[in-house]
Amino acid sequence: MTNLTDARILIAGGTGNVGRHLVGAVLTAGGTAIVPSRAVAKLEALERAHAVHAGRLVSLRGDITDEQASADLLARAGPIHGAVAALGGFVAAPSILKAPIADLRRVLDDYVAAHLAVARAVVPVLEGGEGGYVMINGPLAFEVFPGAGLVCVATAAQAMLARVLMQELAESRVRINEVVIYSSFGWGQDDNNVIPGADIGRYVAYLLSRDAAHVRGQTAHLKSREALGVLP
Numbered sequence: 162m163t164n165l166t167d168a169r170i171l172i173a174g175g176t177g178n179v180g181r182h183l184v185g186a187v188l189t190a191g192g193t194a195i196v197p198s199r200a201v202a203k204l205e206a207l208e209r210a211h212a213v214h215a216g217r218l219v220s221l222r223g224d225i226t227d228e229q230a231s232a233d234l235l236a237r238a239g240p241i242h243g244a245v246a247a248l249g250g251f252v253a254a255p256s257i258l259k260a261p262i263a264d265l266r267r268v269l270d271d272y273v274a275a276h277l278a279v280a281r282a283v284v285p286v287l288e289g290g291e292g293g294y295v296m297i298n299g300p301l302a303f304e305v306f307p308g309a310g311l312v313c314v315a316t317a318a319q320a321m322l323a324r325v326l327m328q329e330l331a332e333s334r335v336r337i338n339e340v341v342i343y344s345s346f347g348w349g350q351d352d353n354n355v356i357p358g359a360d361i362g363r364y365v366a367y368l369l370s371r372d373a374a375h376v377r378g379q380t381a382h383l384k385s386r387e388a389l390g391v392l393p
Contacts, residue, residue, distance in 0.1 A: 163370045165187060166190075168187075168193070168292055169195060169239065169288075170187045171195040171283060172194055173197065173225050175196035175247070176196065176200050177247055179297060183245055183247060184362075186359065189366075190370070193217040197222075197224075198222070199222070208220055225282065226275040235283070235286055241286055242289070243369040244292070246276055246279045247297040248272065249271040252311050265311055268315035272316050272318065273322060280294065280296075293335060294335055294336065294337050296326075296338075298316055298341045298342070299341060301313045302319060303317070331378065336376065336378075338378070338381070341381065344356050344358070356386055360386070
């Protein structure tokens with residue numbers, strides 16, 4: 162079982178449909194989950210859900226993607242040994258040619274600008290880089306799906322951002338990895354996924370642990386349970 166005892170993991174997007182599983186996995190592995198969010202109600206719901214781990218769930222009210230706010234949030238967060246970013250939301254686009262440019266800017270902000278802002282803020286303060294940094298993406302970055310053209314474009318750009326960060330930090334102590342999730346959460350299908358959220362969380366927790374110190378610059382496509390082969 163993955164051991165994150167004494168590890169402090171920042172989870173950007175920790176109140177979201179995927180993020181809540183990541184928070185649960187970090188806490189179950191004995192780590193401290195640091196969750197920044199502007200959504201106060203969602204933070205409070207997360208605190209209630211993990212009341213038994215109250216001492217190891219650090220809720221921070223604020224926007225980690227804002228350059229000015231992030232400095233204050235990280236100062237309040239204390240030491241951070243690893244981080245994971247699960248950001249972005251769905252914007253439908255029956256036709257990308259007819260979609261409002263404002264919608265394209267929105268998804269680019271959600272998936273590219275937000276991920277870059279979090280990486281810029283968090284990577285420099287990771288303590289030793291032992292836990293690394295994990296970016297969460299989805300299959301629309303690699304497969305065209307009708308009605309999701311805007312998100313396809315934005316997540317494809319996010320995937321390239323991950324590759325650029327992996328290259329730029331190749332000699333750094335901070336390990337950059339990407340996890341592509343093919344399961345759906347928050348769409349009423351949570352119980353029908355081939356890989357449950359709890360297992361996805363366990364896999365990400367493994368990547369953030371010392372056990373995965375040798376894993377860097379990798380993109381893991383979680384299409385089936387076989388992709389979780391490193392887990393017991």
